[in-house]
Amino acid sequence: MSEKLLNWDEVLIGGAIKDPGNSKSYETGSWRVERPVWNPESCIQCMFCWVYCPDSSILVDENGKMSGIDYDHCKGCGICVEQCPTKPKSLAMLLEADAKGKSEEDLRKEVFSK
Amino acid sequence: MGKKVALTGNEAAAHAIRQINPDVVAAFPITPSTPIPQNVAQFIADGKMDTELVTVESEHSAMSACVGAAAAGGRVMTATSANGYALMWEILYIASGSRLPIVMAVAARALSAPLNIHGDHSDIMGGRDTGWIQLVAENSQETYDNLIQAIKIAENKDVMTPALGAFDGFNISHAIEIWELEDDNKVKEFVGEYTPLYPLLNTKEPVTHGAWAPPDWYFEHKMNQLEGLLNAKDVVVKVGKEFGSAFGREYGLYEAYKMDDAEYVIVAMGSVCGTTKDVVDSLRENGVKAGLLKVRLFRPFPYKELADALSSAKAIAVLDRVSPAGAQGGALFTEIRSALYDANNRPPVINYTYGLGGRDTQPQHINSVYDKLKTIAETGKVDKQFDCLNLRGTWG
Ligand code: SF4
Ligand code: SF4
Numbered sequence: 027m028s029e030k031l032l033n034w035d036e037v038l039i040g041g042a043i044k045d046p047g048n049s050k051s052y053e054t055g056s057w058r059v060e061r062p063v064w065n066p067e068s069c070i071q072c073m074f075c076w077v078y079c080p081d082s083s084i085l086v087d088e089n090g091k092m093s094g095i096d097y098d099h100c101k102g103c104g105i106c107v108e109q110c111p112t113k114p115k116s117l118a119m120l121l122e123a124d125a126k127g128k129s130e131e132d133l134r135k136e137v138f139s140k
Numbered sequence: 141m142g143k144k145v146a147l148t149g150n151e152a153a154a155h156a157i158r159q160i161n162p163d164v165v166a167a168f169p170i171t172p173s174t175p176i177p178q179n180v181a182q183f184i185a186d187g188k189m190d191t192e193l194v195t196v197e198s199e200h201s202a203m204s205a206c207v208g209a210a211a212a213g214g215r216v217m218t219a220t221s222a223n224g225y226a227l228m229w230e231i232l233y234i235a236s237g238s239r240l241p242i243v244m245a246v247a248a249r250a251l252s253a254p255l256n257i258h259g260d261h262s263d264i265m266g267g268r269d270t271g272w273i274q275l276v277a278e279n280s281q282e283t284y285d286n287l288i289q290a291i292k293i294a295e296n297k298d299v300m301t302p303a304l305g306a307f308d309g310f311n312i313s314h315a316i317e318i319w320e321l322e323d324d325n326k327v328k329e330f331v332g333e334y335t336p337l338y339p340l341l342n343t344k345e346p347v348t349h350g351a352w353a354p355p356d357w358y359f360e361h362k363m364n365q366l367e368g369l370l371n372a373k374d375v376v377v378k379v380g381k382e383f384g385s386a387f388g389r390e391y392g393l394y395e396a397y398k399m400d401d402a403e404y405v406i407v408a409m410g411s412v413c414g415t416t417k418d419v420v421d422s423l424r425e426n427g428v429k430a431g432l433l434k435v436r437l438f439r440p441f442p443y444k445e446l447a448d449a450l451s452s453a454k455a456i457a458v459l460d461r462v463s464p465a466g467a468q469g470g471a472l473f474t475e476i477r478s479a480l481y482d483a484n485n486r487p488p489v490i491n492y493t494y495g496l497g498g499r500d501t502q503p504q505h506i507n508s509v510y511d512k513l514k515t516i517a518e519t520g521k522v523d524k525q526f527d528c529l530n531l532r533g534t535w536g
Pocket of ligand 1: 061062078079080081082083084095099100101102103104105106107
């Protein structure tokens with residue numbers, strides 16, 4: 027969901043926000059230079075990445091399992107990669123420029139088959 | 141009925157705060173405004189008001205506490221001077237940007253260095269662009285009246301902008317004058333109840349204050365804020381009229397003293413206007429068409445109205461109680477001169493800095509200004525656009 031940009035005479039007085047939680051509509055993923063790529067095959071579901079991610083960008087499914095990355099909001103800080111305890115790591119950083127136009131499947135293969 | 145009292149300007153401010161009885165006062169003492177929170181503390185201790193007095197460790201914290209209390213939905217007041225005002229700087233912008241109608245009494249004072257605790261306008265003129273409404277008083281009566289009006293102005297739905305009521309440190313803050321203290325109930329009725337727009341404490345309608353505005357939002361919010369500040373101009377006039385009907389003393393954007401046919405005009409703010417009025421009176425007795433334009437509202441600056449009020453002037457001197465600090469002249473001078481650029485009547489305008497750090501300004505000094513204006517009007521020549529009053533040594 028992307029936000030609707032309002033005119034100066036439409037914004038709420040004093041920058042107040044009446045619909046809490048609207049930071050979701052601000053897609054900080056656009057700031058990213060590098061992105062984390064996840065390898066579900068080696069992931070041990072320890073959830074360290076979820077605990078440490080400063081942007082709540084580790085996706086969790088209905089069973090409470092790590093299920094991927096929210097690329098709309100992930101800023102690409104790399105903290106999740108640092109924290110991942112598996113050897114080799116189940117998360118790896120890749121330049122955004124190198125990820126352009128490729129599917130997540132392809133990227134996983136590219137990063138983790140080496 | 142109100143009653144005549146003989147009290148200082150600081151006490152006038154403290155009585156206004158007592159009668160307004162805000163939810164919160166957060167303040168830190170600094171000369172010359174210290175007696176304001178001191179008196180407020182005494183009033184609270186004596187059971188004469190039930191304000192929550194928050195004692196803090198600095199003015200930065202004082203204004204921060206004011207912002208928090210105002211965002212929570214309270215009616216909030218404070219007082220400060222000089223370096224204390226300067227220490228509030230960052231939070232002054234947060235108060236105005238968050239549209240919190242905090243009202244502050246400022247006993248205007250010089251800023252260090254050199255260390256000086258006496259009166260001038262260095263503090264409020266330095267803070268003129270912090271987005272606050274600025275009212276400047278000539279005496280204790282106006283100090284009291286302005287603070288009461290400031291509540292209604294700041295809290296007006298079209299304004300919702302913090303306001304300060306300034307008065308000269310020591311000249312007003314510590315001088316005992318006779319002024320009219322109105323009835324508690326009448327003041328209470330005049331200021332009315334405050335209904336905050338988006339109080340944090342209303343848990344039924346959760347709201348966020350102080351959120352982040354990235355480059356694609358900040359600009360719109362700042363212009364929305366500016367509109368609120370600009371709206372204050374008409375509200376100042378409206379509230380000034382209402383105050384007149386309630387208490388018999390009407391206020392506007394400025395006071396035009398013997399200005400109807402005035403040819404030699406001083407434009408000034410604050411206590412020097414009292415001295416200037418005396419000089420105008422004696423010049424008028426001698427047939428000299430002298431006048432004074434006393435600016436009451438400095439922010440938002442009513443440039444159009446002030447230019448219109450100067451339409452009969454043949455020569456104008458603007459008195460600034462602040463150093464020009466590298467500008468063409470003092471803050472009031474540059475604004476007045478700019479306002480006159482679009483006027484039909486564009487007489488010569490000169491500028492004086494006076495009264496820095498509590499330097500006395502006497503009738504002889506004001507007389508010398510009118511003498512200068514007469515010469516300028518007669519010869520059409522300005523030898524010095526900027527000069528100083530009562531400074532040792534020749535400037536420029
Ligand atoms: S790179 Fe940073 S922001 Fe993105 S998922 Fe990992 S920890 Fe979160
Ligand atoms: S830290 Fe690594 S192993 Fe643990 S859940 Fe995240 S990706 Fe899986």
